[in-house]
Amino acid sequence: MSSVEAATHLGTIGNIGNRGRRQRRVIGAIGILAAGGLLFWLVGAGASRWLRVLVFPVLWFGAVGLLQARARTCIAFAARGTCDLDAGIPEMTVEIDRVLRARARSITRLATLISAILTLLALLIA
Numbered sequence: 566m567s568s569v570e571a572a573t574h575l576g577t578i579g580n581i582g583n584r585g586r587r588q589r590r591v592i593g594a595i596g597i598l599a600a601g602g603l604l605f606w607l608v609g610a611g612a613s614r615w616l617r618v619l620v621f622p623v624l625w626f627g628a629v630g631l632l633q634a635r636a637r638t639c640i641a642f643a644a645r646g647t648c649d650l651d652a653g654i655p656e657m658t659v660e661i662d663r664v665l666r667a668r669a670r671s672i673t674r675l676a677t678l679i680s681a682i683l684t685l686l687a688l689l690i691a
Contacts, residue, residue: 579637580665582651589634596627604687614688621684628676636668643669 581589600623607617633639642648643665646657 578661578664580642580648580650581633581637581639582649584651585639585649586634586637589630589639591630593627593630593632593634596623596630598627600624600627600683604690608690617687617690618684620687621680624680624683625676628679629672632672632676636672638665638668638672640669640672 600620603623604617604620607619629640639649643662646662646666648657
């Protein structure tokens with residue numbers, strides 16, 4: 566196993582530092598709370614069930630933020646092949662870039678799945 570594979574296995578490769586992780590946690594939590602508030606308001610106002618679909622993008626935004634923080638990977642940075650670590654910008658190898666892009670795709674897919682499931686549940690609420 567190469568050192569990059571070992572580091573990937575341990576989850577030590579990332580393209581954001583602690584400051585970036587903190588920002589994404591805060592933004593993610595705000596997104597999740599905003600989606601909950603929106604859903605509460607829509608249900609309380611007696612809005613059509615189909616208007617509850619509006620929580621999807623807010624949930625997705627929140628989920629992406631929280632998942633990026635957990636994975637230490639910004640999907641926008643991964644798409645551009647850049648990093649913003651607190652201690653500076655390390656050398657980006659082709660192998661690390663490949664790992665980060667794959668992780669970014671996983672974050673996007675998981676955020677979409679989570680948001681879709683929660684939105685479907687929101688549609689089923691009385």
